[in-house]
Amino acid sequence: MAVANPVAPGAGHVESAHSEAAHGHVPTYAETLANNRLGLWLFFISEAFLFGGLLAVRFYLWGGTRPEVSQFIGLLVTSVLLLSSISMYTAEAALENGNRRLFLTLLLVTAFLGLVFLGGVMIFEWGLFPSLYEGHLTPWGDKYGAVVFLMTGMHAIHVISGIIFILIVWNLGRKGHFSPSRKWGVESAAIYWHYVDLVWIFFYPAIYLIGTAVTH
Amino acid sequence: MADNEQRMSLLSIGLVRGLVGQFAGILLGFALVVLIRALAGYDEVWSTEPAWVVGAILGALGFLIAIGAMSDWFSWWRGGETPFVHGPRHPGRPTWARYFDVDYNHKVIGIQYGVTGLIMLCIGGSFAVIFRSELARSGLQFLQPATYNTFIGMHGWAALFGIFIGIGGMANYLVPLMIGADDMAFPRLNSFAFWINVPAIVLLLISLYYTWDAGWTVYPPLSLKGSPGFQLVFWSIFLLGFSSILGSLNLVATMLRMRSPGMSLFRMPIFCWAMMATSLIQLTATQLIAMSFLMLSLAREATLAMPFFVPVLNAAGVNIGGDPTLFQHTFWFYSHPAVYVWVLPGLGIISELLPVFARKPLFGYRWIAISSLAIALVGFLVWGHHMFTSAYSPNLRVWFMVSTLLVAVPTGVKFFSWLGTIWGGKLSFPTPMLFTLGAISVFLLGGLSGPVLATVATDLHLQDTYFVIGHFHATIFGGFVFPFFAAIYYWFPKITGRMYNEQLGKLHFWLMLPAFWLMSVGQMSVGVAGMRRRIVDYDPLLGGMTRFNLGFVEIVQILITISAFVIAFSILIMIYNLFHSAEVGRVAGANPWRSRSPEWQIPSPIPEQSYPRPLHVVGEPYDYGLATSPRFVAGDD
Amino acid sequence: MQRSSTDKRHFIIAGVLVVVVSLALYALLYVALPLPLQASTQAATIDWVFQAHMILLSVLFALVVVFMMYAVVVFRRKDGDSSEGEHFEGNTPLEIAWTVLPLIAVVIFGYIGVTSLRTVTAAQENEVVVDVEGFQWAWAFTYPDTGAASADLVLPVNQPARMEMTSRDVIHSFWVPEFRVKQDAVPGQTTVLRFTPTVEGEYTLVCAELCGLTHYNMIAKVKIVSQEEYAQWQQVQLAAMGKTAATAGSIDVAQGDAPAVDN
Numbered sequence A: 001m002a003v004a005n006p007v008a009p010g011a012g013h014v015e016s017a018h019s020e021a022a023h024g025h026v027p028t029y030a031e032t033l034a035n036n037r038l039g040l041w042l043f044f045i046s047e048a049f050l051f052g053g054l055l056a057v058r059f060y061l062w063g064g065t066r067p068e069v070s071q072f073i074g075l076l077v078t079s080v081l082l083l084s085s086i087s088m089y090t091a092e093a094a095l096e097n098g099n100r101r102l103f104l105t106l107l108l109v110t111a112f113l114g115l116v117f118l119g120g121v122m123i124f125e126w127g128l129f130p131s132l133y134e135g136h137l138t139p140w141g142d143k144y145g146a147v148v149f150l151m152t153g154m155h156a157i158h159v160i161s162g163i164i165f166i167l168i169v170w171n172l173g174r175k176g177h178f179s180p181s182r183k184w185g186v187e188s189a190a191i192y193w194h195y196v197d198l199v200w201i202f203f204y205p206a207i208y209l210i211g212t213a214v215t216h
Numbered sequence B: 001m002a003d004n005e006q007r008m009s010l011l012s013i014g015l016v017r018g019l020v021g022q023f024a025g026i027l028l029g030f031a032l033v034v035l036i037r038a039l040a041g042y043d044e045v046w047s048t049e050p051a052w053v054v055g056a057i058l059g060a061l062g063f064l065i066a067i068g069a070m071s072d073w074f075s076w077w078r079g080g081e082t083p084f085v086h087g088p089r090h091p092g093r094p095t096w097a098r099y100f101d102v103d104y105n106h107k108v109i110g111i112q113y114g115v116t117g118l119i120m121l122c123i124g125g126s127f128a129v130i131f132r133s134e135l136a137r138s139g140l141q142f143l144q145p146a147t148y149n150t151f152i153g154m155h156g157w158a159a160l161f162g163i164f165i166g167i168g169g170m171a172n173y174l175v176p177l178m179i180g181a182d183d184m185a186f187p188r189l190n191s192f193a194f195w196i197n198v199p200a201i202v203l204l205l206i207s208l209y210y211t212w213d214a215g216w217t218v219y220p221p222l223s224l225k226g227s228p229g230f231q232l233v234f235w236s237i238f239l240l241g242f243s244s245i246l247g248s249l250n251l252v253a254t255m256l257r258m259r260s261p262g263m264s265l266f267r268m269p270i271f272c273w274a275m276m277a278t279s280l281i282q283l284t285a286t287q288l289i290a291m292s293f294l295m296l297s298l299a300r301e302a303t304l305a306m307p308f309f310v311p312v313l314n315a316a317g318v319n320i321g322g323d324p325t326l327f328q329h330t331f332w333f334y335s336h337p338a339v340y341v342w343v344l345p346g347l348g349i350i351s352e353l354l355p356v357f358a359r360k361p362l363f364g365y366r367w368i369a370i371s372s373l374a375i376a377l378v379g380f381l382v383w384g385h386h387m388f389t390s391a392y393s394p395n396l397r398v399w400f401m402v403s404t405l406l407v408a409v410p411t412g413v414k415f416f417s418w419l420g421t422i423w424g425g426k427l428s429f430p431t432p433m434l435f436t437l438g439a440i441s442v443f444l445l446g447g448l449s450g451p452v453l454a455t456v457a458t459d460l461h462l463q464d465t466y467f468v469i470g471h472f473h474a475t476i477f478g479g480f481v482f483p484f485f486a487a488i489y490y491w492f493p494k495i496t497g498r499m500y501n502e503q504l505g506k507l508h509f510w511l512m513l514p515a516f517w518l519m520s521v522g523q524m525s526v527g528v529a530g531m532r533r534r535i536v537d538y539d540p541l542l543g544g545m546t547r548f549n550l551g552f553v554e555i556v557q558i559l560i561t562i563s564a565f566v567i568a569f570s571i572l573i574m575i576y577n578l579f580h581s582a583e584v585g586r587v588a589g590a591n592p593w594r595s596r597s598p599e600w601q602i603p604s605p606i607p608e609q610s611y612p613r614p615l616h617v618v619g620e621p622y623d624y625g626l627a628t629s630p631r632f633v634a635g636d637d
Numbered sequence C: 001m002q003r004s005s006t007d008k009r010h011f012i013i014a015g016v017l018v019v020v021v022s023l024a025l026y027a028l029l030y031v032a033l034p035l036p037l038q039a040s041t042q043a044a045t046i047d048w049v050f051q052a053h054m055i056l057l058s059v060l061f062a063l064v065v066v067f068m069m070y071a072v073v074v075f076r077r078k079d080g081d082s083s084e085g086e087h088f089e090g091n092t093p094l095e096i097a098w099t100v101l102p103l104i105a106v107v108i109f110g111y112i113g114v115t116s117l118r119t120v121t122a123a124q125e126n127e128v129v130v131d132v133e134g135f136q137w138a139w140a141f142t143y144p145d146t147g148a149a150s151a152d153l154v155l156p157v158n159q160p161a162r163m164e165m166t167s168r169d170v171i172h173s174f175w176v177p178e179f180r181v182k183q184d185a186v187p188g189q190t191t192v193l194r195f196t197p198t199v200e201g202e203y204t205l206v207c208a209e210l211c212g213l214t215h216y217n218m219i220a221k222v223k224i225v226s227q228e229e230y231a232q233w234q235q236v237q238l239a240a241m242g243k244t245a246a247t248a249g250s251i252d253v254a255q256g257d258a259p260a261v262d263n
């Protein structure tokens, strides 16, 4: 039992500065990066329970039915969101290749596509602008409106925060932050955006495809 | 001039600044709602409930911004440098001021959590003492029914805040020390997660201005009617949940990433394993209560009236609305796993202290570690046992009964391993050990009353009676309160450098243990006899149909009330002891308990930088009684 | 002088103590946890299961606490002794044993649980059906067979009864402690509770789910009477309502606003 474990090599653990006042071990960028990645994934695991809960609510209340919704709009906004995932991916790749202009442009494209998605949901699903489109669902009418608003609303909050995140990253990138080797901000914004997309891939069929449409 | 200076110094205290910020945020929220309603053309521009909702959210944000919990992030967003500051952020201030401000040192945050938790426990307990005085006799004494109903919910939630925050205290202070880390993986997030609790507490306390009479479980449709106080509670809990999620995320990352060289997962002190299981529950299940309470908030008439939980009939008489039982599912999907959040850390403390005071290795270390994970896992599959009398399918009843009974197995492993640990040891009984042994006896009572409730047939009689009340006070006291007190006494010398007063500690224990036993068994007793919970007045004869026709219910109720006062008094003794001993206690030295855990190998109180040199772990955590087993080698390399 | 901790004598003494303490504890629990009068067939089953649990509880509690207290007394450190305890880190067969034995207990009690649940909830022939409606903060009963309505619940003795329950506002819960069984009444749904009263007399029906201001006082009188008295009571009740049994069949639930939805 008393055999000394060899210290794990590498990983910045070979610490020699023993100044009494300062911090003994200043984490390296690699260590911080690994921590951050883990933290983000833990956050996603946590959020998965939220979205899973929302899906459970949908299946509990609707069972094999769903509201009458426009399939065309659904397909459209979904495609826009998927497209934005691609542009986000390409933006990150552009940064890695050192093409900062393309990187910045694609970030803006992604944010724009996110806004289009959001606008589509707000106009067509929520009927917020009746002059443009007369929606037939309300949050208070019945379980269909209530659940649609709950699910899309919670997703929209994530889309909005994702757009803000992307814009912050864009602003930092504009000021010259990030490099191919130091781009945690970009990476996290990208993963977050893909995650939000992924959630929609589950929400879309749950709202639009599964079950028989009922009119009431 | 002097006046002005004083005001300046008051605002330089973070907590004060935060509260001012919260107040400003609430006002802003009110104004925003008025503005929006005016613009939207409502006749009545003021509407209390939406104002409180927006005020609650902006108030919390105001608090966090004003105290500075988000300053570094804002700075990063603008592209500023945010070098990590360790040590006091405002050098030259008195030390106490650090505890009222944003500070990134996990030891400071741990104390912040711990003390806040104790305060909340006392607030929650005080409500119990008040309504217990009402219950001492049948008939209405001094509490109105509406006040009584509000107080039980307040008692429940305030005390539960105490638990969540108290656990945060133990975890934040101990886990990094125990794994030989300098700090948590995300110190900024850590401070943020602590400070969210304070606006949450403020909202909870404001809710007392209203009556909200649905208990801590706030079942709809009841919680959808009545005062805006409910909204305050929903958003208070929402913020608390936020803290739980971020705090547990941080703990998991810390344990996975920050261990010192040689500290393999199975060499972590057992408390860390308990926190690992706890954190995994908190990280995931908490989302469900956040969702449930958000849905409640949106379902109320004064907000969006979304019909998740109430039936709505269409012209044909078909229900196109929701179902009250849905809430119970989502609520308990969180709240049952949450009860294991309340106990797993406490059980970890028990496992942690027994070897030290028995001078023996922890019996079956791996089994205990894995049993925590097993409890956490099975805990996700049993939520329906709170709903045996609700409207749901009979098949589900069977499933939830069997899965619930299964939890007894990993819990039993812990008990038997504890016996194995003290068997053949050299036991000594200072206050922490007394509280540990007391905790075992109390939790055993609570745990064994669980299967009686888990069996549907008997639960049909016992559900919503004082038997349940007795069951969960015993599990909570045995699984949290007693171990928490054990932990406070045990680590007190490490935190302050001084020893608590042993006589007063023993007095506390010997008052609290018998009083608690009386209280808990008394509650079970009247519950079996037919006393419902959540009633301000009761029939002392319970219809005269019990085996004892002596009005025994009232006698037992008086005993419970007396016990409550004795418990409260004993806690006051502890608080005095802690404050007094921190000043005048005998100097304790680095390792008064001769523990092998890393935190005891460094000076007490612990300096700003816990481990100036990395700790190299070479031995098992609990090799007591084996002189040849070193735990650490000096970390010079 | 100090015996090894694995000495058989320790276990014999502790074992005897466990038996003694279990018995004492069971007696104590029997006194301390007084069940109400047993006034339904369901109560008989439930009380039996309850007592089985009390035995389990006594034995397990005695087992753990006796061994703990035995260790506390026998293995306490003497003054001035600073030596360490015996060194053993665990024992896998033992761990397996105390995983498997509770598992067996769980299986047995799970079986008891399932069978007793069946017995307690089984449908019977010849049930008296009562429509029960809870509302803040009282109960209303109607008898669909005759159309009689009442604020008291009157049932014939020894005849199975079926409550068809719903609620007008929030969740309530139907409970007569002497009958043991309990069931929520939920708005928008119909829930069912079955019991067979066996003892004539007057009982109190209480609401067991917090339902607002005077939840504590949401009670109703329950009368269990003989078959003759029951028939008579029905007549009186109908007469008071201005109906006769013959026309009663066409009269539906008195409370018109009760949502009769089932989902």
Ligand code: HEA
Pocket (backbone or CB within 6 Å): B217, B339, B340, B342, B343, B385, B386, B404, B405, B407, B408, B409, B411, B412, B413, B415, B444, B446, B447, B448, B449, B450, B451, B453, B454, B455, B459, B462, B463, B464, B468, B471, B472, B475, B476, B479, C060, C064, C102, C103, C105, C106
């Ligand atoms: C700290 C929290 C805590 C803990 C740890 C537990 C643990 C358990 N609880 Fe409890 N419970 C609560 C807190 C807790 N509970 C609360 C707060 C409520 C009420 C909520 C409300 O409505 O307000 C509640 C309510 C509650 C109910 C619903 C009652 C009702 O409303 O009708 C049920 C039913 O199954 C139940 C069961 C159990 C079981 C089986 C365990 C098990 O985990 C216990 C396992 C432990 C043991 C069994 C003892 C040790 C084991 C052995 C010695 C091995 C051998 C044992 C056997 C073979 C049996 N609990």
Ligand code: HEA
Pocket (backbone or CB within 6 Å): B121, B122, B123, B124, B125, B126, B128, B129, B130, B132, B152, B153, B155, B156, B157, B159, B160, B162, B163, B214, B215, B216, B217, B469, B473, B476, B481, B519, B532, B533, B534, B535, B536, B560, B564, B567, B568, B569, B571, B572
């Ligand atoms: C952490 C959890 C926790 C803790 C510690 C306690 C502690 C206590 N509880 Fe609580 N209780 C709950 C959680 C808890 N409870 C919950 C969740 C409910 C359910 C609520 C619901 O139904 O919705 C409940 C319900 C509940 C009821 C049932 C109410 C009802 O259904 O009508 C009762 C009744 O006896 C009770 C009693 C007590 C008592 C006497 C204490 C005492 O042990 C408290 C002693 C502690 C103190 C008093 C604080 C410290 C002392 C001081 C600061 C001294 C100064 C103060 C004074 C002298 C006033 N509790």
Ligand code: CUA
Pocket (backbone or CB within 6 Å): C134, C135, C137, C171, C172, C173, C207, C208, C209, C210, C211, C212, C215, C216, C218
């Ligand atoms: Cu109805 Cu309580």
Ligand SMILES: [Cu+2]
Pocket (backbone or CB within 6 Å): B335, B336, B339, B383, B385, B386
């Ligand atoms: Cu539970």
